[in-house]
Amino acid sequence: MAHATHSNAALTVRARLRLARLIVEDGWSPARAAERFDVSWRTAAKWADRYRAEGLAGMVDRSSKPHHQPNRTPTPVVRKIVHLRWKQRLGPVAIADKLGMQASTVHAVLVRCRINRLTHIDRATGEPIRRYEHEHPGDLLHVDVKKLGKIPDGGGWRYVGKQQGDKNRASTVARTGGPKNKRHQPLIGTCYLHTVIDDHSRVAYVEAHDDETAATATAVLRRAVAWFAERGVTTHRVLSDNGSAYKSHLWQDTCAELEITVKKTRPYRPQTNGKIERFHRTLAEGWAFKRFYTSENARLAALPAWVHEYNHHRPHSAIEKQPPITRLDNLPGHHT
Known part of the structure; x- marks a missing residue:
């Protein structure tokens, strides 16, 4: 041997x-x-x-680990460090301050216990995240609304600075007759992005609207279900948060008409709808704030191309770095 x-x-x-x-x-x-x-x-x-x-x-070679380590962190202290990490999600500096020890020592313990990264820990409970994925496209659609402040003509403060951004906002409101807030500051409105994500494939469907009413949400659902059907996907369930649009009778009746089972996330637990929350972050970084837009219309004009890039060309880390569209494989006869 x-x-x-x-x-x-x-x-x-x-x-x-x-x-x-x-x-x-x-x-x-x-x-x-x-x-x-x-x-x-x-x-x-x-x-x-x-x-x-x-x-x-x-x-054979023996381990170079010393037989006796008198300066090793005592086991009761290690337990305290692990407890603060799991239950309060504290970092090395904060834990060290609570326990009266060096942050470098805390970090060494976290590394040794393999909990030095919080990537796979549930933010609310501190427990390891239990990831799931439905077996076939259409088994579950995630729906939600992402709100973005509209961009004034000439560009927003992120790129032109606060002073010029305020001027652009005021001139845009003067042109469009927009409202003002309680401090009499001009408002240019909010863009409501109604997003639909297929749980298995991560294929996304997005529409931009000026509201998040039940009428708008149900109309988006109808079009999304039809869009997925054109690609061989039959929708069985839809998961949403507990927003007013998704709790309405109209939403319930529409889902019943489309023969879709309604599911809701746990209250105050956005992690339940984590796939769409992660998509919203990708959407913001890759499209909404990716570059300078001179107006809201310019940003919206770039949305379809970005969604196409996301669905058809962008490698997705959660599905073996393949574009989401490659997972739409349940055409007639595939799963019979």
Whole structure:
């Protein structure tokens, strides 16, 4: 049986065994055997002693970990660090402050316990995230609304600065006759992006509207279901939060008419609808705030191309870096 040796080892496991047997079984002196294998007599004696005590098992490398670590963080303290990490999601500095110790020591413990990253921890409970994925396209559609402030003519404050952005907003409101808030500041309105995501494939359908009423939400659902149907996807369930549009009788009646089962997320738990929440972040970074737009119309004009890029060309890390459209495989006859 072959055993690996460390990169700086002078002898392989097989050579160590031959060396040890020359001394133990054939009666060679450590000095003579060492000369034969071009190592020191101390090395030869060490492998002979191990062979006498352990046999073949003694020829493999031992861990370099010390047998005794007097300065190692005590187990009760480790438990406290882990508890604060899981339950309160605190970082090394905050944990160190609470326990009166060095942040570097806390970080070392977190690394050793493999909880130094919070990527896969539920933000609300501190427990490991239980990820799921429905087996076929159309088994579940996620729906939600992403709100974005509209861009004034000439550009918003993110790119032109607050002073120029305020001027652009005021001139746009003066042109369109828009409302003002309680402090008499001009308002240019909100863009409501109604988004629909297929749970299995991550294929997205997006429409921009000026409201999030039940009438608008149900109309978007009808068009989304038809859009997916054109691509061979039959919708069975739809998951939404507890917004007023999705709690309305119109939403319930529309889903019943389309023969879709209605599902709701747990209250105050957006993680239940995590796929669409993550899509909204990608949408904001890749389209909404990606570049400078001179007006809201300019930004909306770029939306269809971005959604097409997302569905057809952008590698998705959650589906083996394939574009979402490649997962729409439930055409007639695929799952019969």
